[in-house]
Amino acid sequence: MPLFWLILIVLVIAAVGYMLGRSRALANAGGDSRELHSLPSYYGWNVALKAMVPTFVLLIVWLLVQPLYVNSVISGMIPANVIDDGSSRGLVMAEVRRAANGLDNAVAQGVMDEEFARNARADFTDVSQVLKDAGQIVTTEVTQPVLRAAQRYRIVNATGYQIMSIVAVVLALAGTLFALRETRALFRARNVVELGIHALLVGAASIAVLTTVGILLSLVFNTWEFFKLYPASDFFFGLNWAPSFSGRGGSSDLGVLPLLWGTFYISIVALAVAVPIGLFAAIYLSEYASPRIRSIAKPLLEILAGIPTIVYGLFALLTVGPLLLKVFGNEGLGWMQAGTAVMTAGLVMGIMLIPFVSSLSDDIINAVPQAMRDGSYGLGATQSETIRQVVIPAALPGIVGAILLAASRAIGETMIVVLGAGAAARLSLNPFEAMTTVTAKIVSQLTGDADFASPEALVAFALGMTLFVLTLCLNIIALYIVRKYREQYE
Amino acid sequence: MTDASMDNPPPARARSLRQADANTRRRNAAEKRFRAYGMVAILTGLFFLTVLFVSIIRSGAPAFTRTVVNVEFTLTQDQMDAAESELFKTKAYSNLFIAALQGKLEERGMSVEFDEAAIERLLGKVGGTLRAHYKEFPDDVGKPVPFELAASSRVDGYYKGRVNRETLQDSRFLQLSDLDLVDALEEAQIIKQAFSWTFITGADSGVDNPGGAGIGAAVVGSFFMMLVVLVLSLPIGVAASIYLEEFAPQNRFTDLIEVNISNLAAVPSIVFGILGLAVFIQFMHLPQSAPLVGGLVLSLMTLPTIIISTRASLKAVPPSIRDAALGVGASKMQAVFHHVLPLAAPGILTGTIIGLAQALGETAPLLLIGMVGFVARGYPDGFVAGFTEPNSAMPAQIYTWAARADASFYEKAWGGIIILLAFLLTMNIIAIILRRRFERRW
Structure with a gap:
């Protein structure tokens, strides 16, 4: 991997620069480090940073920009008549990339020589057969325009990477030389290095903002694409969810309401399990339990929060589902048809949320000042009366915040519903029926083999957007409530 | 005062403290x-x-055990020559094996009728295995060699209760008469349960071979992913926390970052999957189902966790340490990097391990970047290839098994969960020990 070596070379240049910078500064000061403005290592770091930072920034930017540039150049090369009906430029480009990859790998394996990979013509030799023989994935016959584009793609890409390597090494050397030139005994190396590190710290902190921007951009752009193909009103108010599998669009019903209903129904069942259990557990742990019981029961309950959701999903699918089916199925009460149902997913999700509710409520109940309890006891109230009439009302905003956070968890939960809730989207009140959720459909729409540009795949981004907005609102409200409440007693 | 109360004695108590009303x-x-x-x-x-x-x-x-048939088998040179001269060589070998097996049963005074087809249903293509062995080790000819042959997944299911005599329907995979043979072999102690190393070290198998499926390749995939997460999210997370905790001025930009971090911590994991799909795969054309992409997505997810715990441990270092450092002439940067950071290191490490454990069990984002449904047939060849070659990861592998139609994969999925939980447990215990050992209360 040339990139790996390139990074290594830059690091070596930086390391050499460090040594040179350090010794040059010391030499300048006549070997007496007291004559220097900064500690000797700062002169070294100054050189190393000036060699590394610009080079790595350049590498990252280059690696991001080059594919875009190459794509636009190559896709301009593809004649319009190659693109058949029902296909798109993007699909042909994917084909080109696959062919180019195949050629690369074939050359690497030694099946093909570079000469053949560069100049072979699909109308003379059967390139697709050669590629297949080399164990490369070739979906369709490689036609001449595609092959030409693929060859050009390889050449442009390879040249781009060559230029990048040269520029990177030159930049690293230039940075080193520049930094060495300015290295003198009175050079304020520490200040410069600290300024640089400060900038790096700011950059690291901005990654959180970048992530949010990335999420928003990827959701907004694709949702926009989706709404160009499918009317927004049908998406938001449609009562029917029935994507077609042809990938051609037009015949699909993509209404979000059944999915939202499924999501809310499952979340309500989950909260109906988690809130009473979690709340009472929190009350018992903070008000009644002896320190010993508390130190055992609290971590045990919190284990439930540390278990990965895939485990809960499997638990729902293989343990809880069959168990419920035995009780409520045709052999029992006859309410349930299959193991995957709202009840199954809701119950298991509720178990997952218990520690979430209990830990947060526990913290909040503990934050209620002891003076309020003492006042209540002084008036002759029993402990439970104190809890019900003084502690809980005082802690209520915080508890509501905790429940909202748990609700946002429930809405965004994926694995339990993918495995436990079923795949049919319906608007029904029966909790023993299979229903599906927004998250489960995001997974199924994006892991199927629908074309990426079809509304059937793009709808997943609109669903993701809905989910993101929903959970964001819940989180903001919850955090606001919790924060406001905390200020009250501190 | 006392007089007044004497004059007006309190009304006689209707209730007594001794008697609860x-x-x-x-x-x-x-x-x-x-x-x-x-x-x-x-x-x-x-x-x-x-x-x-x-x-x-x-x-x-049950995923950790498999059913094996242990047979000691001796092949003489004559038998080998005779078998090699025949047209169907492996058939000749399996006939020899059947004769040997029958002999073993007769030694114990049992006689069960079985033919080559039955053996193939039970043990797969025995002849091929035997021939391959003797081709590889010609010295073994004439010596008794103990063979351990894995039984088919249906026989395995018979042992583990998935298949029983009442529900079994004769098929080309297993017939009722085969179970008689299995029972006889069991009585002769030829067939038994053994610990299955294949499950721990092996790679995934196709949908038709549950017995050969193992989680080893997925563990390697997860390992490479965690490496990416560690290398990216630890330095970035620590740098971000240092900035926010020690240097950030009170302004709008800082507020924006703070709000972003607390929101990112609560964004559903599947949304990160969408981000990964759109940015890393659609936009940057990184290879699908590569641990590199999975690691990048999980790094972004883990960052808020690491930032939150790092900030807490930086905050726990008392200001007097910083003041002392500044007092002897250190710059602010030196005070932080030489004094505060080392003192906060155990807390940061603990938070990082817990963040990694969370990332290790995360499944939903991996579904979207194509780590599911991929049959990881082998280990990556080499260190760099480990990042870029398609592979699976532990939770994704478990999901793949759970989604397969054959119920014998469910057992593998549960087994995979045991291994996953064992990793998580180890990581959490390390975190707890670190916290206990190095935590300082000021």
Whole structure:
């Protein structure tokens, strides 16, 4: 991997620069480090940073920009008549990339020589057969325009990477030389290095903002694409969810309401399990339990929060589902048809949320000042009366915040519903029926083999957007409530 | 004053403290009930925990064993020459094996009728295995060689209770008469359960071979992913925390970052999957289902966790340390990097391990970047290839098995969960030990 070596070379240049910078500064000061403005290592770091930072920034930017540039150049090369009906430029480009990859790998394996990979013509030799023989994935016959584009793609890409390597090494050397030139005994190396590190710290902190921007951009752009193909009103108010599998669009019903209903129904069942259990557990742990019981029961309950959701999903699918089916199925009460149902997913999700509710409520109940309890006891109230009439009302905003956070968890939960809730989207009140959720459909729409540009795949981004907005609102409200409440007693 | 009270004695008490009246009894009963609710809630929670673990262990344990047939087999040079001269060489070998097996059963005074087809249903293509062995080790000819042959997944299922005589329907995979043979072999102690290393070290198998499926390749995939997460999210997370905790001025930009971090911590994981799909795969054309992409997505997810715990441990270092450092002439940067950071390191490490454990079990984002449904048939060849070659990861592998139609994969999925939980447990225990050992209270 040339990139790996390139990074290594830059690091070596930086390391050499460090040594040179350090010794040059010391030499300048006549070997007496007291004559220097900064500690000797700062002169070294100054050189190393000036060699590394610009080079790595350049590498990252280059690696991001080059594919875009190459794509636009190559896709301009593809004649319009190659693109058949029902296909798109993007699909042909994917084909080109696959062919180019195949050629690369074939050359690497030694099946093909570079000469053949560069100049072979699909109308003379059967390139697709050669590629297949080399164990490369070739979906369709490689036609001449595609092959030409693929060859050009390889050449442009390879040249781009060559230029990048040269520029990177030159930049690293230039940075080193520049930094060495300015290295003198009175050079304020520490200040410069600290300024640089400060900038790096700011950059690291901005990654959180970048992530949010990335999420928003990827959701907004694709949702926009989706709404160009499918009317927004049908998406938001449609009562029917029935994507077609042809990938051609037009015949699909993509209404979000059944999915939202499924999501809310499952979340309500989950909260109906988690809130009473979690709340009472929190009350018992903070008000009644002896320190010993508390130190055992609290971590045990919190284990439930540390278990990965895939485990809960499997638990729902293989343990809880069959168990419920035995009780409520045709052999029992006859309410349930299959193991995957709202009840199954809701119950298991509720178990997952218990520690979430209990830990947060526990913290909040503990934050209620002891003076309020003492006042209540002084008036002759029993402990439970104190809890019900003084502690809980005082802690209520915080508890509501905790429940909202748990609700946002429930809405965004994926694995339990993918495995436990079923795949049919319906608007029904029966909790023993299979229903599906927004998250489960995001997974199924994006892991199927629908074309990426079809509304059937793009709808997943609109669903993701809905989910993101929903959970964001819940989180903001919850955090606001919790924060406001905390200020009250501190 | 006293006189007044003497003159007006209090009205005779209608109630006595010694005797609880109805109202007190009611209130005391309510108190007891309330307490009981709390107890019940905790016990319910613990009950769920127990059920979860019991069902994991009960259903997962069989994945670690497999049914094998142990036969000591001797091949003479003549037999080998005769077999090699025949047209169907492997058939000749399996005939020899059948004769040997029959001999073993007769030694113990049992006689069961079986033919080559039955052996193939039970053990697969025995002849080929034997021939391959003798081709590889020609010295073994003439010596007794103990062979351990894996039984087919249906026979395995018969042992583990998935298949029984009542529900079995004769098919080309297993017939009722084969079970008689299995019972006879068991009585002769030829067939038995053995620990299955294939499950721990092996790679995934195709949909038709549950017996050969292993989680080893997925563990390697997860390992490379965690490496990416560690290398990216630890330095970036620590740098971001240092900035926010030690250097950030009170302004709008800082507020924006703070709000972003607390929101990112609560964004559903599947949204990160969408981000990964759109940015890393659609936009940057990184290879699908590569641990590199999975690691990038999980790094972004883990960052808020690491930032939050790092900030907490930086905050726990008392200001006097910084003041002392500044007082002897250190710059602010030196105070932070030379004094505060080393003192906060155990807390940062603990937070990082917990963040990694979270990332290790995360599944939903991996579904979207194509790590599911991919049959990881082997280990990556080499260190760099480990990042870029398609591979699976532990939770994705478990999901793949759970989604397969054949019920014998479920056992593998549970087994995979045991391994995943073992990793998580180890990481959490390390975190707890680190915290216990190095935590300082100021």
